Amino acid sequence: MTGENSETRTRNIRFSAAGVYIQGVKTALASRMAYRGDFIMSMLIMMIVEFGGPVITLIIYNNGASFPGWNQYEVLLLQGIFLLSRGIAFPFFMGIVWNTIGRVREGTFDLLLIKPRSILLMTVVTGFDSEDLGKLIGGILVFRYALKNLPVQPASHWVSFLILFVFSLILMFAFALFMAGLGIVWVGNYRIYDIFMSVIDFGLYPKSIFTKTFQSILTYIIPVSLLASYPASALLGDLDQSVFMALLSSVVFLLLGFMFYFKMVRNYTSAGG
């Protein structure tokens, strides 16, 4: 009886969302390891690519220029947070975008639809991108480098930072839902990423450098400022009241993302696989 219970428990864990996800990660890693050299090289490149923004910042400051109100390490901290957020989002759930686009084009999206789990879970699970772990390493390195050159922050700053960082990831997920939804109707168009990358580029720099109109758009409409600018301000103890509107906006953005994604899934018409 006890043995049966333990077996059921193991089976439940294995087939839970987390269990299925872990299995997907293992499979993705195993298949990518078939070309280890290329995998390591790609991961390394992903990491180096992430240094692009911070290197530009260093060059700007080394040329005697600066962003008003921000010193070099504060900007690097902001960019480190941005890269951390991207470094978590891209390998762990942003893969739903290329996965959806690729599968819709090939016709294999149908295979996921007939699985006995949510289509969203299945696209996340099969979209784990191991190469993008390089982005995460890059983000950690920039974040650490900036932190080491800034004064130690009190625990309260860290708590508010962590809360805002969670919202940063929520926002990333909302973006992923919009892009994946678009990928269902805009067949085979990987350039959807370009739209996303161009928009989130605003998040790589302090909010204060933009005009008031753009600041409002980036806070209330598409809260890109929440990706890094607000979490960095929280960590540096310089948060303003507009953050609450940004948080609300991110939740609305996520709900809209879910609605959009599932509407697109409902509209999906298979052409066979």
Next chain:
Amino acid sequence: MQGTAVKKGNSPPRVFKSVITATFKEHMAYRSRMAVSVFAQPVYFLVNYFIWQAIFQIRDTVSGFTFGQMLSYFAVSSLVGFLNWDDSGNVLPMLVQTGGFITFQLRPVSHIYYSFFQKVGHRIMAFLIEMLPVVCFYIMLGINLVPAEPFWVLISLFLSFVLSFLINYTIGTFAFWFVRTDGVRRAVYLFTSICSGAFLPLNLFPYSFQKLLFYLPFQFIAYVPVRVFIGQYELAGITMSIPQIVFLQAVMVAVMFLVNRALWYMGIKHFTGVGA
């Protein structure tokens, strides 16, 4: 008589014209993909606009660039990017991996020329769909898009078009040696983008790095055409007249062509195709 007609039909100019037309028509079916740039590029540019606007609030010049010149640099470099983009570095490895490359070895046209004219067809479409709307956006924003010396700009743009193709195609030839070249291609693509001045004017980099960049071919892809457009060239403390730097660019194209051919012949010897 019939033989003459066949010969005429297969003459290189006709074949290349057909390749250009076919590529244009093929990609026209997916024009909405290209049209993404009409949204993405202005957004990227706006980010740059705000960055430099903030920086120039405190200073009048950065590494010799005024605010207007800096904006012109980014605008023109993005247009050069549109003009030069090509996929030959991806297509050749894919053909080698799938075995489709064998069919090209049987055709009476060398693959490099076929691939080059595919780029021409593709970029003609990019000119209409990507470049023209973006140019309109820049003009609306008041960016100076009047070249200092139009004649040299045209020559420099043509040379950068050829050079970027040769570099990409050369990267693609590594597929003859490696099964998967994604990592290598990404590395070279990143290195090329940084060293060509596509992200940032090269004279903003540390002086020792500028010296190295001067001897590499990458500056001739974006930095040189943009500086020719602006009308003055300077890198690592070296100043040159526009005709001089364009001449150097032509020399680099010739060198790159020879490097590519040498690698190609070594690669072909190494290549073994089984079926297609």
